[in-house]
Each structure stands twice: as structure tokens, then as C-alpha cells.
Amino acid sequence: MFLDGDIIGLTHKDLDAMMEPMTGGKADMVLGIGECAATGTFESFEAITGERLVFRKDIEPMSRTWKRIGYGVEVMMNEAYKQKRVVPVRLPFVSVLIKFDKQDIPDAMISYVKEGRDMLTQIIRDQTDSVKPHARRIIKGVINYLQEAIS
Numbered sequence: 001m002f003l004d005g006d007i008i009g010l011t012h013k014d015l016d017a018m019m020e021p022m023t024g025g026k027a028d029m030v031l032g033i034g035e036c037a038a039t040g041t042f043e044s045f046e047a048i049t050g051e052r053l054v055f056r057k058d059i060e061p062m063s064r065t066w067k068r069i070g071y072g073v074e075v076m077m078n079e080a081y082k083q084k085r086v087v088p089v090r091l092p093f094v095s096v097l098i099k100f101d102k103q104d105i106p107d108a109m110i111s112y113v114k115e116g117r118d119m120l121t122q123i124i125r126d127q128t129d130s131v132k133p134h135a136r137r138i139i140k141g142v143i144n145y146l147q148e149a150i151s
Helices: 012-023 056-080 105-128 133-150
Strands: 029-036 052-054 086-096
Touching: 012 029, 012 052, 012 086, 052 056, 056 105, 105 133
Parallel strands: 029 086
Antiparallel strands: 029 052
């Protein structure tokens, strides 16, 4: 189970709701979809949620690369599970603090830019296998530029 460290309102009922599709054999991954703390509505980027349930045997081989991926972990997991049974479970009373609730404005903005960089980098990495070598070199150049420009 993956849970964001700054989650608010999570109860045993939410955990039970997330577990049901897994224990019932209906899912390979469960996404816990909470409410966006800032807007009071369900997040428009549901697939980027940090609340997830997966089988250890399936996720362990991927875990070696997580440190270098940063915020791109959710994107990587989505790619790995795109042909599997992924079940979203609504968690209507659960939310996660946004960066502006935890940091001053400049630091929060830097955090959001880094998060976007990591996600974009992972999306590019996921697509590199399906392109020709010349395009792959260009994509690697873009990734390197993003890493240097934002760091």
C-alpha cells in the first residue's frame, strides 16, 4: 500500500474500501481517489494519486528505480499497469495537503516545477522504447536539459 505522507481524513473504512477489489480478485492495482484539498472536488489528475494498492510481487522489481524517478513514480506505475486491471476507489473524505499548505509560495512553486519535471521526464522515458534511435537521442537531450535547467 502506498499512502501520501500528508494525507488527511483516512479511516479504516477507506482502507477496507481500497482492499476490497484486491482481495476480491477484481484488481491488479487500486487507486484511492480522494478529494483535492484546495478545490473540494475530485482531483482531475486521478491517475497521479499517491494512494495505491498493488501486490508486492508485481511492484518489487520496479522499486529499484524509484529514487531516480522522484515524483514520476506514479507515472511509471501507470505505464506498467496500463494493460492490467486498475480499479479507482472514491475516498470522499480523504484529501492531501497541497504544497502551498506546507511551504511558502516560492518553495511551493519550486516543488511543483520539480514535480512536473519528474513526471514529464518519466512520460518521455516510457515512450522512448517505441521511437527510432535518432528520436531517442533527441528525447535524451530534452531530459538532460530539463534536469539541468530546473535543478
